[in-house]
Amino acid sequence: MLHAERLTKSVTSGERTLTILHDLSLSVAAGESVAILGKSGAGKSTLLGLLAGLDTPTDGELSLFGHPLSRLDEDGRASLRAGRVGFVFQNFQLLPTLSALENVLLPLELSPRAGETDTAAQWLDRVGLGERQNHLPKQLSGGEQQRVAIARAFVSDPELVFADEPTGNLDPDTGGQIIDLLFSLNQEAGTTLILVTHDHALASRCDRCLRLIDGHLAAFDPRSLVSDEAPS
Amino acid sequence: MSNLNARLAMRSLKRDLRAADVRALFVALMLAVAASTMIAFFLDRLDRGLERQASQMLGGDLVLEQRDPFSEDLRTQLEDAGFTLSDQVDLVSMISRGDRFQPASLKAVDDVYPHYGASQVDIGEGTEPIASGPAPGEAWADPRLAQLVDIGIGDRVQVGQTELTISGIIEREADQSGGFGSFNPRLMLNTADLDATGLVQEGSRVEFEILAAGPPQALDNVQALLDELRREGVEVSDVRVDQPQLGNALQRAESYLGLAGLAAVLLAGVAVAMSTRRYVERHLDTAALLRCFGASQRQLVIIFSLQLLGLALIASLIGAALGLAGQALLLWLLANFLPMTLPPPGIMPLGLGVLTALSVLVGFAGPTLLRIRRVSALKVLRRELDPLPPSAWLVVSVASLVFGGLLWLYSGSLPLALALLVGGAALLGVLWGVSALLLSGVLRGVQSLSGKGPWSQALRLGGRQLGRRRQAGLGQLMAFSVTFFAMAMIVLVRGDLLNTWQDQLPADTPNYFAINIQPSEREAFENTIDPHAEAQSALYPMVRGRVIAINDQDPREAVRPDARGDNSLRRELNLTWQAEVPEGNEIVAGEWFANNDESADTQQGWMSEVAATPKAAPVPISMEDGLAERLGLTLGDQMTFAVGSDEITTEITSLRNLNWDTFRPNFFIIFPPDVLESFGHSYITAFYLPEEEQSLVNQLVRDFPGVSLLNVEAILGQVRDVLAQVTRAIELVLVLVLLAGVSVLYAALTASRPVRAHESGLLRVFGAGQTMISRVQGAEFALLGLASGLLGAALAELATAVLYLYLLDLPPRLHLELWFLLPLGGALLIGIIGHSLSRSLRQQASAASLGLLGEA
Incomplete structure (x- = not known):
């Protein structure tokens, strides 16, 4: 499904070069759920960006669905994602001018399954917002917006879903409900899930946990420690 | 795929219409289309109206005139080209009734006459319009002829060898063909009676005319034929070229309207550019998200282009509807002037409007929109990752190129468009530099304010905020100053145009011409009109003379081939003599005749020679520059005139420019004094007779039966009407330009809203009250307005000077009021609009201002 080999990501600022990720390797099998833990500024989002093909590594090899990303340009990587990769973001990233239903339809419209309005409506039903189809994002609460985002992530039956701090902007109760929803849908669909978080409790629900420290990934058992991470 | 792009684009557009930038974009495009279609519709119909009117005055769309009958072959060619033909014969002959004899100008017309309009004829039941000529055996006399004989x-008159019955008194002829050339009273008869008169014989002075009416296409078809006829010496009047003298004023009005339309389009373009910038910034997140879900760069461009295209099409439709309504309003304003049966508005102006909207969109929004394709999908994770805005030079270059194309399209002149474009680009560069200097100067001035009062503090803070956003401030300063400049220019040019027209046709512009005043009647005539008439022009002596040689050659051989049929070579010219340059004339080349007293010797020289041997030394003459250009003559060329039985050889020593629109006697050729006095001459004058003094006309006709009085009140009234109505039309267009200007202000202020929201949020966090924030914002806008006003005034002054000199043909002048009104008005206008647009920002909680910013 996803294979990263000796990934390095450096950024240059003036004369200084800062290496964020260093010689990092990772393989994720189909159907697996993987949590990537790390402190604020550890490079979690940078890693997510690389794995999803949103950004390119300075060095190393990365393949997604068997395609080496380094041989694809930005458009090629985008087309690889179309319909096969879902996203859930910390700040929901719903389009403010589109209704809940239209937001869910968006990934379908960019795939060969354009116009499957019924599918989108069913997914809104599944996340409990069947009655709110025509509401704009600003008419929905934070929790409801994230439900729409989750419906959007799963609507195209993706093979892989990336979730970036999906509960970061929500209160604990709502966050808990969102996580339950995310994992239950993931299980039903048999989707591969890569979750970036600083929340150990959340990470512990994944099949595998990895911790990002000083640009390196290490296997980690979240139940072995009490969460000491500060929210980002 | 394209379907889904369109669906996605339209779905967002529907919701996006609520966003301020989209609204500004929409309004700007709508105004551009409304202005351009309205003006295009209007000019299209005005042109057609003028052409119809000109055709009526000319007697047809094409008039051919020569001394011999026209061949059947030519007739066939013209008819094949799509013309309907009418024959006319003009000649001067004596007519008589009993023992009264009178030379009359005969005009024989056929059954097709007139092509356009109708004559005003009294056939016994008062004057009525009649769209035909007299029947065979009948004739119509004008009132002067009726009085003279x-x-x-019902009376019968002898015309040559036949007798005709007077069946009508003709007050006004449908056309003016064969009209003003002769000052003899008119008798109109039917061509069927010509043979019976026996007047048309070998050697008699007869003009044969073909009046042809047909569509523009027909005129296009015969251009080559017309050139050939001109070379053969046929006088050709083509309605498109030989429009009568309503001329200059309307031409200027047309130039002005075209200019105003382009100003509106330019302003709308600036507004579009500014709104698009904000639109793109607002959609970067969306674009990033779409990238994230797999959209390609091309798809992004398609989706957002489709969205703007949809917007442009809707704006075009509404704008075109407004333009149509606007032109209907213009036509209503001009109803008294335009012929009643105008063809419906064509489709062309509509197409032009839509093309304008699309061009403005591509030119002013294109480069900015392309920024969206460079958005990185990574922006969904790192919001600060915005693609760099396109370079200002790229935006300006593309916009200039497209605007240059529009200039070309509208003006029809590539050199003019290029000159304006290059000039504009250079100006923009200079403007950038000057704006930067000016902004620094104003800011420095404000920072040095030492007052402790709340307003000084607000000015200092406002100035500092402006200074912090230097690049954005500069952009706004340029946009505002261009806006003020365009608005000021349109107002200034309008004012100066109107003043010039008013100066040109004051209330006491002569409404009567008196012709054929004999030297013996001169004093008595002057004494009679003097107590009643106002604004009388000088009495000009007039001698009839024919050009018989130019540079010792046959005149037709000596002039340009296309001028061989020129009226001036075929008819007698009215020659006059003057010691001074007549009022309204301006020497443009050579020198006016040396004063008699100062150079008595030289004067004496040619005078004595003239007296002895008229051919010996050429007499200096002054020629109208238009005629000289038509004939291809210049200073030093010699012309020989036959005056009476003498020949006088002359040399062109000066060229005069004169204004034919002044309703005063004007002459192509002026001699120095003491050359023509000995020849038979009469006088011509023009004077203004107030309404209440009209009874004098009857007295003049009675006391001076030989004097022809031409009433030009009707023509004058028509010109005044046209000017008044065109003025109203111009005001309507002005409103559009001002609205386009306001759309720029709105767009610019909308674009800067988020940053201002952030700043006011910060100020509130740090403890500033609403009043203080309100003052700071007001001060910042007012400073921006002040600087823009100053720069706008400088630009307007410069541009109007250039325009007056090269396009509108008016003398340039300094507009001092501009330097006060624009900076002050700018400060007030921007201050007030900006301040009120920012009201909602000030009312937002500080946290909201600092958080999610203005995502409408």
């Missing part, structure tokens, strides 16, 4: 309806 004492005839009325």
Whole structure:
């Protein structure tokens, strides 16, 4: 499904070069759920960006669905994602001018399954917002917006879903409900899930946990420690 | 795929219409289309109206005139080209009734006459419009002829060898063909009676005319034929070229309207550019998200282009509807002037409007929109990752190129468009530099304010905020100053145009011409009109003379081939003599005749020679520059005139420019004094007779039967009407330009809203009250307005000077009021609009201002 080999990501600022990720390797099998833990500024989002093909590594090899990303340009990587990769973001990233239903339809419209309005409506039903189809994002609460985002992530039956701090902007109760929803849908669909978080409790629900420290990934058992991470 | 792009684009557009930038974009495009279609519709119909009117005055769309009958072959060619033909014969002959004899100008017309309009004829039941000529065996006399030979309806007059019955008194002829050339009273008869008169014989002075009416296409078809006819010496009047003298004023009005339309389009373009910038910034997140879900760069461009295209099409439709309504309003304003049966508005102006909207969109929004394709999908994770805005030079270059194309399209002149474009680009560069200097100067001035009062503090803070956003401030300063400049220019040019027209046709512009005043009647005539008439022009002596040689050659051989049929070579010219340059004339080349007293010797020289041997030394003459250009003559060329039985050889020593629109006697050729006095001459004058003094006309006709009085009140009234109505039309267009200007202000202020929201949020966090924030914002806008006003005034002054000199043909002048009104008005206008647009920002909680910013 996803294979990263000796990934390095450096950024240059003036004369200084800062290496964020260093010689990092990772393989994720189909159907697996993987949590990537790390402190604020550890490079979690940078890693997510690389794995999803949103950004390119300075060095190393990365393949997604068997395609080496380094041989694809930005458009090629985008087309690889179309319909096969879902996203859930910390700040929901719903389009403010589109209704809940239209937001869910968006990934379908960019795939060969354009116009499957019924599918989108069913997914809104599944996340409990069947009655709110025509509401704009600003008419929905934070929790409801994230439900729409989750419906959007799963609507195209993706093979892989990336979730970036999906509960970061929500209160604990709502966050808990969102996580339950995310994992239950993931299980039903048999989707591969890569979750970036600083929340150990959340990470512990994944099949595998990895911790990002000083640009390196290490296997980690979240139940072995009490969460000491500060929210980002 | 394209379907889904369109669906996605339209779905967002529907919701996006609520966003301020989209609204500004929409309004700007709508205004651009409304202005351009309205003006295009209007000019299209005005042109057609003028052409119809010109055709009526000319007697047809094409008039051919020569001394011999026209061949059947030519007739066939013209008819094949799509013309309907009418024959006319003009000649001067004596007519008589009993023992009264009178030379009259005969005009024989056929059954097709007139092609356009109708004559005003009294056939016994008062004056009525009649769209035909007299029937065979009948004739119509004008009132002067009726009075001179004492005839009325039903009387018979002798014309050559036949007798005709007077069946009508003709007050006004449908056309003016064969009209003003002769000052003899008119008798109109039917061509069927010509043979019976026996007047048309070998050697008699007869003009044969073909009046042809047909569509523009027909005129296009015969251009080559017309050139050939001109070379053969046929006088050709083509309605498109030989429009009568309503001329200059309307031409200027047309130039002005075209200019105003382009100003509106330019302003709308600036507004579009500014709104698009904000639109793109607002959609970067969306674009990033779409990238994230797999959209390609091309798809992004398609989706957002489709969205703007949809917007442009809707704006075009509404704008075109407004333009149509606007032109209907213009036509209503001009109803008295335009012929009643105008063809419906064509489709062309509509197409032009839509093309304008699309061009403005591509030119002013294109480069900015392309920024969206460079958005990185990574922006969904790192919001600060915005693609760099396109370079200002790229935006300006593309916009200039497209605007240059529009200039070309509208003006029809590539050199003019290029000159304006290059000039504009250079100006923009200079403007950038000057704006930067000016902004620094104003800011420095404000920072040095030492007052402790709340307003000084607000000015200092406002100035500092402006200074912090230097690049954005500069952009706004340029946009505002261009806006003020365009608005000021349109107002200034309008004012100066109107003043010039008013100066040109004051209330006491002569409404009567008196012709054929004999030297013996001169004093008595002057004494009679003097107590009643106002604004009388000088009495000009007039001698009839024919050009018989130019540079010792046959005149037709000596002039340009296309001028061989020129009226001036075929008819007698009215020659006059003057010691001074007549009022309204301006020497443009050579020198006016040396004063008699100062150079008595030289004067004496040619005078004595003239007296002895008229051919010996050429007499200096002054020629109208238009005629000289038509004939291809210049200073030093010699012309020989036959005056009476003498020949006088002259040399062109000066060229004069004169204004034919002044309703005063004007002359192509002026001699120095003491050359023509000995020849038979009469006088011509023009004077203004107030309404209450009209009874004097009857007295003049009675006391001076030989004097022809031409009433030009009707023509004058028509010109005044046209000017008044065109003025109203111009005001309507002005409103559009001002609205386009306001759309720029709105767009610019909308674009800067988020940053201002952030700043006011910060100020509130740090403890500033609403009043203080309100003052700071007001001060910042007012400073921006002040600087823009100053720069706008400088630009307007410069541009109007250039325009007056090269396009509108008016003398340039300094507009001092501009330097006060624009900076002050700018400060007030921007201050007030900006301040009120920012009201909602000030009312937002500080946290909201600092958080999610203005995502409408």
